[in-house]
Amino acid sequence: MANTFSLILVIVTLVTGLVWTLEKLVWGKKRQQKVADVEAQTNGIDDAVAAKVAQQPWWIENSVSIFPVIAFVLVLRSFIFEPFQIPSGSMMPTLLVGDFILVEKYAYGIKDPVWRTQLVETGKPERGDTVVFKYPPQPNIDYIKRVVGMPGDTVRYSSDKEVCIQPKGERSCTPVKLSNVVESEFIQNGIPLVQLDEQLSEQGHQILINPLRRDRVEAYQPRGGVNEWIVPQGQYFVMGDNRDNSADSRYWGFVPEANLVGKAVAIWISFEFERSADSVLPAWIPTGVRFNRIGGLH
Incomplete structure (x- = not known):
């Protein structure tokens, strides 16, 4: 579309x-x-x-x-910039359903708007960036996730739901630092999610974990049951911040550099869509504005 x-x-x-x-x-x-x-x-x-x-x-x-x-x-x-709407909760708590974000189109290269051929190289994604990209299995769909693995990295995701990264050329895998474990305000299927601070980059960000949900290791791609990925050159390993409710690189593979659309940099407006089951309003009509969410992303 x-x-x-x-x-x-x-x-x-x-x-x-x-x-x-x-x-x-x-x-x-x-x-x-x-x-x-x-x-x-x-x-x-x-x-x-x-x-x-x-x-x-x-x-x-x-x-x-x-x-x-x-x-x-x-x-x-x-x-320069393109607006996108967040349709799902895979990037909670960073991004919520109803957030409208601005994506910096020139962050990873200036491309023609139709065939997406790169015209000018302006930069590369960095670990921890929140990126919008063309979903590799179906490129007409835009996805948004966080860059976890860089080209050449070996990425592991343990049964304890911790990310471990071994950059190319290094001998050991370094666990990504987690801190400030608290019960979040978000509930999924009646279970309160756990919120943690994750330190992929200098600035850091927050992630959500469902403490009672087992990761679907058997569905991992390209090797079912294997929780280790070696990121090819020119591609990236991405994950959602809502780790147990995200279809990401664990399940469908890597993001080629050519699929990158841009870097998510800000929320310019955020709508609520909360209403009772007996409400007569159509589901697409907002019920409120979350002014406190307007601003830059990290």
């Missing part, structure tokens, strides 16, 4: 841009010359007649009006 919208946006921009250019360079000048010719033949015409002769056809007028707006939207959305 996102690629279809990008293609439509590019086509509309090209068409209106062509009309805008022809109007400025050709058609507008022809109409002005027509006004001048009429004035020369009639020894002058009043303003109403001149305006009627010089009037733009409706389709030219509309194209000239919307082209600057459409072009601005195209540049902003394709190369």
